[in-house]
Amino acid sequence: MQRVVSVVSLTVGVGLGAAVVRLYGDSPAPDTHRGLLSRVPLVPVPNVQAAASELVPHRMAAMKYGLPSLANVKSRESYVTSYDPRNRTAAWVIEHLTPDGLAGSADRKCCEFKEDDSVHAYHRASNTDYKGSGFDRGHLAAAANHKWSQKAMDDTFYLSNVSPQNPHLNQNAWNGLEKYCRALTKFNKNVFVCTGPLYLPKEESDGKMYVKYQVIGKNHVAVPTHFFKVVILEKASGEVELRPYVMPNAPVDEKVPLERFLVPIESIERASGLLFVPNIMKRTSTLKSITLGGK
Structure with a gap:
């Protein structure tokens, strides 16, 4: 059985209490969604065999540690995804990053955002939805992660791999997190990266x-x-390290260290x-050693 190490247990003192923040000017303020992101118990894991059997063999590497869910799983040239038809975006996207995959001649100037014809017309996004919305078409599987093939990069431009993202976040702090994943x-x-959207509750004036x-x-x-990004690092020693990040869909100061956005998996x-990582038994003692409050 492989051992999983949570990076949260290695980051004492970096301010995990402000892991999910909304920034006002230069001063970070606690995010009102934070209560949902703390003191959460472990839950049982599903059997992924049935869904994995639908994937072609050369994309199975991304599924090494299991599928986060089993609904509407699709495989592309460069990633595997689960589509959420109600929200018109993916629930999650998994990529396998390697130095060879990051190198190549693929050019994003040759790519265009396009509707996903494999999704029913009632349940898919179009480019006109984004026009004048004030939001970027934010990649979940990043285009720059798949320079090894023009087809692979093209596949990241399906709107099923896109979510409405604040332009400041998309072009700055989130872009920095994507670059960091490539550097790893x-x-x-x-390096396996799972990315997706979150829709978190917020306390209103009525309490x-x-x-x-x-x-x-x-x-x-x-x-x-x-948005979340769960980074799964496979060490040469055989250990597996998890680095789970959450960022608000709002402007984020690039000067805030990425460690401030780490949360318990x-x-x-x-x-x-x-x-x-349902294919690995997660050790409660390791993963629950620190909560967002740093206790």
Whole structure:
């Protein structure tokens, strides 16, 4: 049985209490969604064999540690995804990053955002949904992660791999997190990245919690309140390290260290309804050693 090490247990003192933040000017303020992202119990894991059998062999590497969920699983040239037809975006996308995959002649100037014809017309996003919305078409599987093949990069431009993302976040702090994931391939045997949207509840003036998010375009594409990125690092020693990040879908100061956005893996599982690395037994003593409050 492989051992899983949670990076949260290695980051004492970096301010995990502000892991999910909304920044106002230069001063970070606690995010009002934070209560959902703390003190969450472990939950049982599903059997992934049935869904994995639908995937072609050369894409199975991304599924090495299991599928986060089993619904609407699709495989592309460069990633595997689960589509959420209600929100018109993916529930999650998994990529396998390698130095060879990051190198190549693929050019994003040759790519265009396009509707996903494999999704029913009632349930898919279109480019007109994003036009004039104020949101970027934010990649979940990043285009720059798949320079090894023009087809692989092209596949990242399906709108089923896109979520409405605040332009400042997309072009700055989130872009920095994507670059950091690519840099990790230099120091690890394998890097797997799972990315997706979150729709978190927020306390309103009446003291009650509500899940509230904007939709854009005639197809009512859901605008996430937050995004997660779970980085799975496979060490040469055989250990597996998890680095789970959550960022608000809002402007984020690039000067804030990425470590400030680390959260316990269980918190993302609870918030998203997903289960990560189900093929490995997660050790409760390691994963629960620190909560967002740093206790």
